[in-house]
Amino acid sequence: MLDLNCKDSVILNQWHPLSSLEEINKGVVHKTRLLDASISYGIDDEGTLSTWLSNDHLKAGQPYNAAAITDPLPVKHAHGYLWTCLGEPPETLFSFSEFYESDRRNVPTGVFGVHVSAGRAVENFLDMGHFPFVHTGILGEEPHTEVKEYDVEVSETRDEVVATQCQFYQPQAALASKEGAMVDYIYRVPHVNCALLYKSSPTDESRNDVIYLFLQPMGQEQIRAHTGMCVVDDMNSHEDIRYFQQTIFGQDKPILENQYPKRLPLDPRAETPIRADKTAIAFRRWLSRKGLTYGVIPVEA
Amino acid sequence: MNENLQHWYPVASSNDLPLRHVYQGQLWGRELAVWRADDGFVNVWENRCLHRGVRLSIGLNEGRELRCLYHGWRYANRTAGCTYIPAHPADAPARTICNNTYHAIEAHGLVWSSVEPMGDFAVPEALEGQETLALRPIPVKAAPELALKHAATYRFSADGSAANDTSVEAKEGGYVLLSADGAQMMLFVQPIDADRSVLRGVLINPTEDHLALLRYHNSGLSALRDVIESDAAKLPTPAAIEVSFSKVDADLAAMPERAKSGPKAELRVTVAQKWLASDGVMGFRLESLNEQLPTVQPGAHIDVHMPNGMSRQYSLTNGPGEQDHYTIGVKLEPKSRGGSECMHNAVQTGDVLAISAPRANFPLRRDATQTVLVAGGIGITPMLAMAQTLKAQNLPFQLHYFAQSEAHLSFRPILDDLGENLITHLGLSPDETGVALRNALASYDYAHHLYICGPGPMLEATRKIAGDQGWPEEAVHFEYFKNVNTIDDSSSFEVALARSALTLHVPAGKSILDVLQENGIETPSSCEQGACGTCLATVIEGEPDHQDVYLSDSEKASNSKILTCVSRSKSKRLVLDI
Structure with missing residues (x-):
């Protein structure tokens, strides 16, 4: 279990959208917020996506290196978006x-x-x-x-x-x-x-x-x-x-x-x-x- | 119970309320929408539309009603009762949909309110009967108690020279009275939230140069603000006040079909004015003895219970937002059975009458691209309410008023305001009336609606002409004065009540309504002759024997509704949704 402010398992156990895949600059660390937590994400030239709870080693704007992520969060790319989950990820996302x-x-x-x-x-x-x-x-x-x-x-x-x-x-x-x-x-x-x-x-x-x-x-x-x-x-x-x-x-x-x-x-x-x-x-x-x-x-x- | 909530505080300055503006105020964490209607009344309402919580302070002040910006719901001046829901233009909103209001009193350039007042507002003694000048309010980021403590340290002089010795008198309820060489002022602290306040000063018997005084105190109070805020910054910020919202009526949690109360005369009114509104028609202005009168919707009627024990239905002529009285018109019927005779001769100005709350059984759609109103004689009364509503909203309409002569035109002042929308037809024979109606109803188009009220034969003729000229039945709305059909009550049958799980026998000579009421089933009723529509019930099974004049022909044919006061059953058994 992650240590989070949000304790509601109903919302934690959902996939949440972070960004349109088209609009992520490659090779750079991005930062946003989700359920009161700071989340970082990035994509490299090979298309490898990661999300993780933000830390001081990989700040927003620094070069993104998928191998340097020690505690990745679940990711899904679907319907043109990057999705992540802070709890137990559901097996599927809705159809579209x-x-x-x-x-x-x-x-x-x-x-x-x-x-x-x-x-x-x-x-x-x-x-x-x-x-x-x-x-x-x-x-x-x-x-x-x-x-x-x-x-x-x-x-x-x-x-x-x-x-x-x-x-x-x-x-x-x-x-x-x-x-x-x-x-x-x-x-x-x-x-x-x-x-x-x-x-x-x-x-x-x-x-x-x-x-x-x-x-x-x-x-x-x-x-x-x-x-x-x-x-x-x-x-x-x-x-x-x-x-x-x-x-x-x-x-x-x-x-x-x-x-x-x-x-x-x-x-x-x-x-x-x-x-x-x-x-x-x-x-x-x-x-x-x-x-x-x-x-x-x-x-x- | 927080006793602070019981005090009265100033929540706005009078000049915060210019024409057609809505001001957002706050008191003890509660947001307020403060607005002045065109009749001068100041409304202080909870700042959220009960529909979806949108702030009413971003709504539109239309002078008589406040319109929510989100879905266009309209709320009446004074009562905050909802008068129109655009998403369902054919329905009258349940009378009880009402935003939450606070008490409001305007005095000495300020608007006063209280969350849970213990008593009526009393002007602070030192202001009573004095000339006053309200100063510019000064918001302060500090707890109300702290602001009040510092308010007592405010120093000033009468002539704007260096501040003099000031005597201070703290008063209960959040203000101080300050006196300095003959000049006096009151300094009030309006509690906004746990950590925010507004200083509101009122000068007593100010000298003539108001602008100089306002400037002098503005800089003095601004300096005081800096002192208070630097003091507040040393203290921990108190948590914001948590506001709980009261729940809406359980009935409203689901959209109610119709109010389910019995025939009641729940209101007491006094006859404030009685006048001859035209030849043979008496106007009555009825005012409440103490409470706010319930919200009026155009086309609504009330039951008036008379001193002779009779009760009669009269349509209200009130325009939108006119909530401080009800006005009715009563025509003296030559063959009066006692009703109109009693109203004309026995009832006098100052008398107290028992009346029912208004019932909106003849609702006005406001989504028509053209509305035609046809009134015959005293049938003008509901049409006046409708016409004023359409006029206030700038919706296109024509009012055709058929009367015997100029002297028979009732409520002239209202008619005069309608301008070109009013077309009078005077002294016409039945044939001439037919021609005039054919012309008035010549061009039906999509989203046109017709409303008719008048004597039976004229109403029948108008409905027929409309039908002949292509008006579909759902575009034709009517209200009969009375049901002149002879009621045949010789049948006997069973009525099963689906929701009450009861089966009752209706014998010859008694109506379904009589039997329901005898068995303690609460059923609303009013005219009890099949004209007003109050006792309408839904039929689940069986074939009704319609004897009313309220339902349209297709509504009758669908056998899905019944007026329980006169209609009966053709089948042995009738199942009603009661």
Whole structure:
């Protein structure tokens, strides 16, 4: 067992994202935070990846040498990201098959530091009701404010929350769309800190664009949000796609940082849900059943 | 119990609250959203929207309501009750969704509040009846007790010369009274958190040059701040106060379908004003005897219990955020069975009446691209509430008001404010009314909505014309004054209550509602003639015999809802979700 401030085995025994593989400078030591601990990582020219609890021998910015790491942490590279674990690593990470389709463009759209708990950020990602008010003119627009009935289930076999039949009116559903339309969504929460959103591609209606949110909990109330898109789109540049997604996240960030309390309250009576919040209700219950305590306000016994 | 929480403290200056602003304050670790409504009322609310915890201080002060920035929920001035949830535009929010509020009193240029006040606010004696000047507040990074100790060392003079000898009187509740050669000031310490405070000074009978005084004390108090902070830096920083959040009502943890309380007259109001609102219509302004009146939503009605023992339903004309009174209009019915006659002649200004809380059975959607309101006669009352709401939000609408003559137009001051949105149709014959309605309803388009309230025949005609001209049923909303159908209560059948696990027999001559109430099942009801929709229940099994005028034709055909006060069963057995 590592000596860590975080004692919550539910969160310790998860894979956590640290960086998009594309964006790691080779041969140099990088440093970040995860679950209140300092973590270093690096990759060499051969593609050998390591992560370890930061120490004074290998400081950030110094040359990275995989052989010099005496106490490596578990690593996984999957879905374009470097993942590590500070507890018992699960055997598998959730599936994300679209990422591996050959005609997809996988665009990391930025990493955002947000002063909020991971749970609040996941909930915001799952929420349609705020589109007309926070993403005005882009993902929603008054007076089209109604959240129609949709379905939510917690898949026992895959241990994930899934919301289907979601529909919302969007004046500009994606970068490649020019006018308003009802857009279909599917949401997946396959990991306590990761969520994926599937929406019909404006260029090919038979396929879904995927937007993902992989959260790195630096502390209980501080996260780095790794965002990206996995799209069927041959019209827009990487830069345009990044700009679109960064605009959206930039609109959510001040809302997230003004949520109070910052940790996600799991008691059903802490806040007032409505039918539109069915996914969030299922998500909170799912976290509660897992016994998560890190970054949340658990239900009092 | 921390007795400090019981004291009143200044939490903001009056000039922190300019038009349509929301100010973020703090008291003993609790964040506050402080805002002034257009009617002058100062609201001090817990600084989080009960929906998802977003700070209300980043919300929008729309003058009558505060709108949360995240999902656009609206909360009424004074009550903090939620009046609209945009994600579900066809539903009226449960009346009890209400943000947490603190008491607020504005006096002497400051806004005062208390976490758990022991008594009513009393202006400190030395300020009573005096001219005062509130100084610029000075935030201090120090514990409130330490700041208070140092506040007693503040020295000043009346004319801005070198500081004179000052006499000091410490007062209970976080302030000191300082006197120096005839001049007096009070220095209050607002506890922000365990390690943060604000010094708020108030000069008593200040000399005329306010600007000079403000500058003089600003530099004096800033110097005092430096002394306090250097002292505080020597002490360990106390841990921040942990704030616990009260839980929301258990009913609200899941989205409630409808309030489940019996027919109650839970409020007492006094008739503050009674006036002739138009020919034959009396207006009544009802004010609460002591408590805050529950939140009004447009289209809501109340039951009024009269001195003669009768009770009647009246729609509220209140605009958004008008929470200090309820206004109703009562038309004198020539064939009055005693209700309107009693209101017109027996009830006088100053009388006390028992009323129910408002029921929002005729809710207004605010996601329409065009709203058409059609009122006939006294049917104008709910339409006035709706029209004022739409107007305040700048939503496109037309109000068509059909009346006998100019003299029959009720509530002129409200009508005058509606400007071009109001179209009056005076003295029309039934045929002419039909033509006017056909014109008014000529162009239906997606997301247009129609609301009708008026006498039965006119309402029927309007619904028919709307249907003929392509208005789908779900876009047509109506409220009848009363159910003129003859109720056939000759059938007898069984009612099974799924949730209560009870089976009851409904004999001829009694309504389902009567039988429920006789058996102690709490069921809300109001008009008890199938018009208002309060006693609506969900049908799980069986075929209802609909006799009401509340449900639309397709709602009736779906057999999924029933009004238990008049409707019965065609099948031998009816299973209800009660």
